[in-house]
Amino acid sequence: MTTHDGIASALAVALARRSGSHADCPLFDDPYAQVFIDAAVSRGCQLPTDETAARINGIANYASSRTKWFDEYFIAAGAHGLEQMVIMAAGLDARAWRLPWVSGTTVFEIDQPGVLKFKNEVMREHGESPAVSRYVAVPADLFDGWPEALRARGFDSSEPTAWAVEGLLPYVADGPHLLFDRIHAMSPPGSRLAVEAVGTGVVDWLTEQGWLVTTIGAPELMTRYGRCGDHSEADASMDTTFVDATRGR
Ligand code: SAM
DSSP states (O other): OOHHHHHHHHHHHHHHHHHHHHSSSOSOOOTHHHHHHHHHHHTTOOOOOHHHHHHHHHTHHHHHHHHHHHHHHHHHHHHTTOOEEEEETOTTOOHHHHSOOOTTOEEEEEEOHHHHHHHHHHHHHTTOOOSSSEEEEEEOBTTBBHHHHHHHTTOOTTSOEEEEEOSOHHHHTTSOOHHHHHHHHTOOTTOEEEEEEESSHHHHHHHHTTEEEEEEEHHHHHHHTTOOOOGGGSSGGGGEEEEEEEEOO
16 A cells, blocks of 8 residues: 555544534544544645545444544543553544543554655644544554564553554454564553454454453444434445453463
8 A cells, every 4th residue: 555545544443433423413533534534635735535425424323433433442542540551543534633632642553655745744734633542653564574563662561551553443354464474462451453454364263362342333332322313324444343451361
Protein backbone atom coordinates (compact mmCIF):
# COMPACT_ATOMS: atom_id res chain seq x y z
CA MET A 1 0.00 0.00 0.00
CA THR A 2 1.40 3.43 -0.94
CA THR A 3 1.24 6.48 1.32
CA HIS A 4 -1.39 7.93 -1.01
CA ASP A 5 -3.51 4.77 -0.67
CA GLY A 6 -2.92 4.84 3.08
CA ILE A 7 -4.15 8.44 3.39
CA ALA A 8 -7.11 7.65 1.10
CA SER A 9 -8.18 4.67 3.21
CA ALA A 10 -7.61 6.57 6.47
CA LEU A 11 -9.58 9.49 5.04
CA ALA A 12 -12.53 7.21 4.22
CA VAL A 13 -12.70 6.23 7.89
CA ALA A 14 -12.39 9.91 8.91
CA LEU A 15 -15.40 10.66 6.69
CA ALA A 16 -17.37 7.98 8.51
CA ARG A 17 -16.31 9.44 11.87
CA ARG A 18 -17.35 12.91 10.72
CA SER A 19 -20.84 11.55 9.89
CA GLY A 20 -20.93 9.79 13.24
CA SER A 21 -19.95 12.96 15.09
CA HIS A 22 -22.65 14.95 13.31
CA ALA A 23 -25.41 12.35 13.83
CA ASP A 24 -28.35 12.97 16.14
CA CYS A 25 -27.35 11.66 19.56
CA PRO A 26 -23.76 10.87 18.53
CA LEU A 27 -21.93 8.02 20.25
CA PHE A 28 -18.68 10.01 20.27
CA ASP A 29 -17.29 13.41 19.40
CA ASP A 30 -14.42 13.55 16.91
CA PRO A 31 -13.95 17.16 15.79
CA TYR A 32 -10.61 16.19 14.23
CA ALA A 33 -12.25 14.14 11.47
CA GLN A 34 -13.39 17.38 9.81
CA VAL A 35 -9.97 18.97 10.38
CA PHE A 36 -8.23 16.10 8.55
CA ILE A 37 -10.76 16.14 5.71
CA ASP A 38 -10.31 19.89 5.18
CA ALA A 39 -6.52 19.59 5.33
CA ALA A 40 -6.50 16.72 2.83
CA VAL A 41 -8.70 18.65 0.40
CA SER A 42 -6.56 21.77 0.70
CA ARG A 43 -3.52 19.63 -0.16
CA GLY A 44 -5.17 18.37 -3.31
CA CYS A 45 -6.53 15.01 -2.11
CA GLN A 46 -9.68 13.86 -3.87
CA LEU A 47 -12.50 12.90 -1.56
CA PRO A 48 -14.13 9.56 -2.38
CA THR A 49 -16.32 9.37 -5.45
CA ASP A 50 -20.10 9.19 -5.21
CA GLU A 51 -20.10 5.41 -5.09
CA THR A 52 -17.51 5.18 -2.30
CA ALA A 53 -19.15 8.06 -0.42
CA ALA A 54 -22.47 6.21 -0.61
CA ARG A 55 -20.79 3.06 0.71
CA ILE A 56 -19.32 5.03 3.65
CA ASN A 57 -22.73 6.54 4.43
CA GLY A 58 -24.25 3.07 4.15
CA ILE A 59 -22.18 1.78 7.07
CA ALA A 60 -22.55 4.90 9.24
CA ASN A 61 -24.18 3.09 12.15
CA TYR A 62 -21.64 0.29 12.01
CA ALA A 63 -18.73 2.75 11.89
CA SER A 64 -20.08 4.76 14.84
CA SER A 65 -20.56 1.62 16.90
CA ARG A 66 -17.05 0.45 16.08
CA THR A 67 -15.55 3.80 17.12
CA LYS A 68 -17.49 3.79 20.38
CA TRP A 69 -16.47 0.21 21.16
CA PHE A 70 -12.75 0.92 20.71
CA ASP A 71 -13.10 4.18 22.71
CA GLU A 72 -14.64 2.21 25.58
CA TYR A 73 -11.96 -0.46 25.29
CA PHE A 74 -9.16 2.06 25.81
CA ILE A 75 -10.97 3.84 28.64
CA ALA A 76 -11.50 0.49 30.40
CA ALA A 77 -7.85 -0.49 29.83
CA GLY A 78 -6.75 2.74 31.51
CA ALA A 79 -9.19 2.20 34.37
CA HIS A 80 -7.66 -1.27 34.88
CA GLY A 81 -4.21 0.26 35.29
CA LEU A 82 -2.68 -0.17 31.83
CA GLU A 83 -0.54 2.79 30.85
CA GLN A 84 1.00 1.61 27.58
CA MET A 85 -1.27 1.63 24.51
CA VAL A 86 -0.47 0.70 20.91
CA ILE A 87 -2.77 1.58 18.01
CA MET A 88 -1.88 -0.49 14.95
CA ALA A 89 -2.38 1.24 11.58
CA ALA A 90 -3.74 4.27 13.41
CA GLY A 91 -4.52 6.23 10.26
CA LEU A 92 -6.42 9.41 11.17
CA ASP A 93 -7.76 7.95 14.42
CA ALA A 94 -7.53 10.90 16.88
CA ARG A 95 -8.01 8.97 20.14
CA ALA A 96 -4.64 10.16 21.45
CA TRP A 97 -6.05 13.70 21.22
CA ARG A 98 -9.68 13.25 22.17
CA LEU A 99 -10.03 10.54 24.86
CA PRO A 100 -9.81 11.31 28.60
CA TRP A 101 -6.58 9.39 29.23
CA VAL A 102 -5.37 8.51 32.70
CA SER A 103 -2.28 10.51 33.71
CA GLY A 104 0.91 8.61 32.90
CA THR A 105 -0.45 6.99 29.73
CA THR A 106 1.72 6.53 26.64
CA VAL A 107 0.07 6.04 23.25
CA PHE A 108 2.13 4.61 20.40
CA GLU A 109 0.65 4.89 16.92
CA ILE A 110 1.99 2.73 14.09
CA ASP A 111 1.28 3.53 10.45
CA GLN A 112 3.05 4.40 7.23
CA PRO A 113 5.47 7.34 7.51
CA GLY A 114 3.50 9.59 5.13
CA VAL A 115 0.20 9.02 6.96
CA LEU A 116 1.67 9.84 10.39
CA LYS A 117 3.52 12.86 8.95
CA PHE A 118 0.30 14.25 7.46
CA LYS A 119 -1.62 13.63 10.67
CA ASN A 120 0.93 15.21 12.99
CA GLU A 121 1.54 18.21 10.70
CA VAL A 122 -2.20 18.92 10.60
CA MET A 123 -2.55 18.64 14.37
CA ARG A 124 0.44 20.96 14.91
CA GLU A 125 -0.90 23.49 12.38
CA HIS A 126 -4.14 23.58 14.39
CA GLY A 127 -2.29 23.97 17.69
CA GLU A 128 -3.62 20.64 18.96
CA SER A 129 -1.61 18.65 21.51
CA PRO A 130 -2.18 14.99 22.39
CA ALA A 131 -4.21 14.41 25.56
CA VAL A 132 -1.79 11.74 26.79
CA SER A 133 1.30 12.06 28.96
CA ARG A 134 3.38 10.73 26.04
CA TYR A 135 2.41 10.36 22.39
CA VAL A 136 4.80 8.50 20.10
CA ALA A 137 4.34 8.19 16.34
CA VAL A 138 6.02 5.04 15.02
CA PRO A 139 6.41 5.10 11.23
CA ALA A 140 6.73 1.43 10.27
CA ASP A 141 5.50 -1.31 7.97
CA LEU A 142 3.05 -3.73 9.58
CA PHE A 143 4.45 -6.44 7.36
CA ASP A 144 8.00 -5.92 8.48
CA GLY A 145 10.15 -4.38 11.16
CA TRP A 146 7.49 -2.73 13.30
CA PRO A 147 8.42 -4.47 16.59
CA GLU A 148 11.98 -3.15 16.29
CA ALA A 149 10.71 0.34 15.42
CA LEU A 150 8.33 0.27 18.39
CA ARG A 151 11.05 -0.80 20.83
CA ALA A 152 13.44 1.80 19.42
CA ARG A 153 10.92 4.48 20.35
CA GLY A 154 10.62 3.40 23.94
CA PHE A 155 8.03 0.59 23.98
CA ASP A 156 8.59 -1.61 27.04
CA SER A 157 7.73 -5.24 26.31
CA SER A 158 7.84 -6.10 30.03
CA GLU A 159 4.89 -3.77 30.68
CA PRO A 160 1.28 -4.96 30.10
CA THR A 161 -0.05 -3.21 27.03
CA ALA A 162 -3.42 -2.47 25.42
CA TRP A 163 -3.30 -3.09 21.66
CA ALA A 164 -5.92 -2.13 19.06
CA VAL A 165 -6.35 -3.64 15.60
CA GLU A 166 -9.16 -1.66 13.97
CA GLY A 167 -9.90 -1.16 10.30
CA LEU A 168 -7.51 -3.90 9.23
CA LEU A 169 -9.94 -6.60 8.18
CA PRO A 170 -7.82 -7.69 5.20
CA TYR A 171 -5.05 -8.59 7.67
CA VAL A 172 -7.27 -10.61 9.95
CA ALA A 173 -9.73 -12.08 7.44
CA ASP A 174 -7.77 -15.30 6.97
CA GLY A 175 -7.34 -15.96 10.65
CA PRO A 176 -4.23 -15.46 12.71
CA HIS A 177 -1.56 -13.48 10.98
CA LEU A 178 2.08 -12.92 11.80
CA LEU A 179 0.84 -9.59 13.17
CA PHE A 180 -0.78 -11.42 16.11
CA ASP A 181 2.27 -13.62 16.68
CA ARG A 182 4.32 -10.51 17.13
CA ILE A 183 1.77 -8.79 19.37
CA HIS A 184 1.60 -11.95 21.49
CA ALA A 185 5.40 -12.06 21.80
CA MET A 186 5.41 -8.47 23.11
CA SER A 187 2.52 -8.92 25.57
CA PRO A 188 3.18 -9.96 29.17
CA PRO A 189 0.24 -11.33 31.21
CA GLY A 190 -2.36 -8.65 31.87
CA SER A 191 -2.01 -7.21 28.37
CA ARG A 192 -5.19 -6.60 26.39
CA LEU A 193 -5.97 -6.79 22.71
CA ALA A 194 -8.98 -5.42 20.83
CA VAL A 195 -9.60 -6.64 17.29
CA GLU A 196 -12.23 -5.97 14.67
CA ALA A 197 -12.26 -9.46 13.20
CA VAL A 198 -14.10 -11.77 10.85
CA GLY A 199 -14.58 -15.50 11.38
CA THR A 200 -13.36 -17.41 14.42
CA GLY A 201 -9.68 -17.85 13.48
CA VAL A 202 -8.31 -15.02 15.62
CA VAL A 203 -10.48 -15.99 18.62
CA ASP A 204 -9.44 -19.66 18.46
CA TRP A 205 -5.79 -18.77 18.10
CA LEU A 206 -5.79 -16.27 20.98
CA THR A 207 -7.56 -18.79 23.24
CA GLU A 208 -4.92 -21.42 22.42
CA GLN A 209 -2.19 -18.93 23.35
CA GLY A 210 -3.72 -18.35 26.81
CA TRP A 211 -5.75 -15.19 26.16
CA LEU A 212 -9.17 -14.89 27.83
CA VAL A 213 -11.47 -13.78 25.07
CA THR A 214 -14.88 -12.14 24.98
CA THR A 215 -16.63 -11.29 21.74
CA ILE A 216 -19.64 -9.39 20.54
CA GLY A 217 -21.02 -9.53 17.02
CA ALA A 218 -21.70 -6.36 15.06
CA PRO A 219 -25.53 -6.68 15.11
CA GLU A 220 -25.58 -7.20 18.88
CA LEU A 221 -23.16 -4.33 19.47
CA MET A 222 -25.18 -1.97 17.28
CA THR A 223 -28.36 -2.97 19.11
CA ARG A 224 -26.65 -2.28 22.43
CA TYR A 225 -25.77 1.22 21.22
CA GLY A 226 -29.22 1.81 19.73
CA ARG A 227 -27.85 1.73 16.16
CA CYS A 228 -29.63 -1.25 14.73
CA GLY A 229 -28.73 -0.37 11.19
CA ASP A 230 -30.61 -0.99 8.01
CA HIS A 231 -30.27 -3.54 5.29
CA SER A 232 -27.45 -1.72 3.57
CA GLU A 233 -25.39 -2.55 6.63
CA ALA A 234 -26.41 -6.18 6.53
CA ASP A 235 -23.54 -6.91 4.16
CA ALA A 236 -19.95 -7.65 5.06
CA SER A 237 -19.82 -5.45 8.16
CA MET A 238 -22.58 -7.46 9.82
CA ASP A 239 -20.26 -10.50 9.87
CA THR A 240 -17.72 -8.66 11.96
CA THR A 241 -16.90 -9.66 15.53
CA PHE A 242 -15.37 -7.36 18.11
CA VAL A 243 -12.82 -9.27 20.15
CA ASP A 244 -11.62 -8.12 23.58
CA ALA A 245 -8.86 -10.37 24.90
CA THR A 246 -6.76 -10.33 28.05
CA ARG A 247 -3.58 -12.34 28.32
CA GLY A 248 -3.90 -14.60 31.33
CA ARG A 249 -0.58 -16.49 31.16
N1 SAM B 1 -7.31 2.14 12.11
C1 SAM B 1 -7.59 3.42 11.49
C2 SAM B 1 -9.05 3.77 11.65
O1 SAM B 1 -9.85 2.87 11.93
O2 SAM B 1 -9.37 4.94 11.49
C3 SAM B 1 -7.18 3.47 10.01
C4 SAM B 1 -7.81 2.43 9.15
S1 SAM B 1 -7.42 2.66 7.44
C5 SAM B 1 -8.73 1.73 6.72
C6 SAM B 1 -6.06 1.56 7.18
C7 SAM B 1 -4.71 2.12 7.66
O3 SAM B 1 -3.76 1.06 7.55
C8 SAM B 1 -4.18 3.28 6.83
O4 SAM B 1 -3.86 4.37 7.67
C9 SAM B 1 -2.91 2.70 6.17
O5 SAM B 1 -1.87 3.65 5.99
C10 SAM B 1 -2.52 1.63 7.17
N2 SAM B 1 -1.70 0.57 6.58
C11 SAM B 1 -2.03 -0.25 5.56
N3 SAM B 1 -1.02 -1.08 5.27
C12 SAM B 1 -0.01 -0.77 6.14
C13 SAM B 1 1.29 -1.28 6.35
N4 SAM B 1 1.79 -2.28 5.62
N5 SAM B 1 2.04 -0.75 7.33
C14 SAM B 1 1.57 0.27 8.11
N6 SAM B 1 0.32 0.79 7.97
C15 SAM B 1 -0.45 0.28 6.99
